[in-house]
Amino acid sequence: MGGSFNSNHFVFLMMGAVWTLALTMLAFVSGGVLGFVVSLCRVSPLRALRLITAAYILLVQGTPLLVLIFLLYFGVSMAGFQVSPLLAADLALTVYSSAYLGEIWRGCIESVPREQWEAAECLPLTRTQRMRLVVLPQAYKIAAPPTAGFMVQIVKNSSLASVVGFVELTRAGQLVNNSIFQPFLVFLIVAVLYFAMCYPLSYWSRKFETRSGIYARVQPE
Amino acid sequence: MSYQFEFADVLEQWPLFLKGIRLTVQLSALAVVFGFVVGLLTAIGRRSDTPWLAWSCGAYVEAIRNTPLLVQIFIVYFGFAALGWKVSVFSAATAALIINLGAYTCEIVRAGMDSINKGQIEAAECLALTKLQIYRYVILVPALEKVFPALASQFVLLVLASSVTSQIGAEDLTAVASRIQSETFRSFETYITVAIIYIVLSYLARVLFWAVGLIVFKRRRRLGLAF
């Protein structure tokens, strides 16, 4: 046993928190790009494209993120490529985020009033122009709060990267605990650090959430 | 570079998979039932006029919703030990899942309760019903009916999230997978198989909750309203 919790341990946890944020940003950017493509495919006029992305979403949303991480970690290395834990975690979080963000953003695109589409059609704009100039600018505003809300999910779920050995906040907590064996204290501190990262995002998301989050899922009478 | 898929060795382990499925289903079922009860009670607590009660229910919800499940599982698991209680891995895992799901359920159920027309509550007060009677007979069913789709999605997510309990050694489907892959050296095939099982499980869970909705919400069934 290596004594009690000291400032070195705390610095180590803070480093872990920085890696959690880095992994979150990485996954958010790549997951966001892929998710954007997914959402556009979901509203595409091509039936095949809609079905394929729907199946993609169904499969990803039906698989635990943990299994997804293992799948990519082992799967990609089986295919003969060396995968670092960071890459495996980032890939898994990317796939995971793209499916959820794709669905969230599809909802936002579809919630832009029909008349806006029709007005744009009369102008006459091409489909791409309609999307780019009329629909998306309005969808962005609707999408901001639920997107921030989903970032909270990414921060939290990045903790699963610890299972393949990537040293983010949770893994850092495990390492600190291995040396001082005060699990309750260590993981409480870890939890507080996560809370400090997530709460501002949650708060902001809820404050600006109009009717797009869980309240939209409340069925009207 | 081509990879030869070889599922035979993996599928030979089907009794182990079955055991894992059983534990995942048990964990999820317990967590959903008791997590729902916790969520219901804390939703009522959060709406209460007693400031400390409303505040503590709110603090519970925020604490859970803004920290990872994995860390919650560690805290519960080691917390029991710190308190000097000897509990099985299964109990610790179940408790952590209940605490986790309770917070999400609280938020959803509260949204449903808040959406009940104030006039109906007033009418119930005028029928000399007590606060608890009003919750039971006037608020509960329509509130749950309104948020049932969101609630069902949350429950399905929990089935998937229960995989995280493998990290403290619960012998669930994910833990079984890691055992099988280390014995067969067929990790990719193992996790593909497990992913498919989870997809099927979550689909079955969806069907189950849909059926529960039909049974519980008599009015929807009678009027032919779909969820």
Place this chain on the structure above:
Amino acid sequence: MSPIIEINDVHKNFGHLKVLNGVSFDIERGEVVAVIGRSGSGKSTMLRSVNRLEKIDRGRLVVCGHVVSDPSVDLHQLRRDVGIVFQSFNLFPHLTVRENVALGPRVARKLGRAETAKISEAALARVNLLEKLDVYPEQLSGGQQQRVAIARSLAMEPQVMLFDEVTSALDPYLTGEVLGVMEDLARGGMTMLVVTHEMEFAKRVANSIIFMNEGRVWERGPGGMLDDPQTLELRQFVGKT
């Protein structure tokens, strides 16, 4: 015998707004009193104060022997004795007509199954809706819903019934069927306090009419007072409607 409702110098403010400014009047058992007045005259607040949906700031209010102005009044007993019907029906959407009406007797009065059924069916018979027992509120017209709401109150077997602009959300045709039910009730001897905009109904059915203005009883008299207003305000009000 003392009046069944005694209201004495009742005051109520919403913030800086004086809503009730010294309301006083009595109602005898079996009397039907219509309350008229412009919106904002305080008539709804007065009505809601009678069964303590609103708490009054000052004054004395006694209903069926319950001192409503006393903070420690037994709300349970008060609400068993005083029924109320709202403008917006407020039926419970997840319950059938029968269940809506049975809720009070079964849960609040704790009556048995058989007796509850008997009372609920009697109440629904009084509003002519026995054929709609197992239907949900949303399957009914507005007029039918309001009649169910009346039956729901009647099933508590109250001594006094309050009506808060119960026909304001209905078209003239549906208004007629609801007013018809209320007229039957009045003839049956029920004590009724009716806030309404239906002048013809007030004149024909009420024993007396109260005209409220600026949070006070401005004029009170029999139905004929509408044809012979004593005050400028009532004259303007009658002229307008």
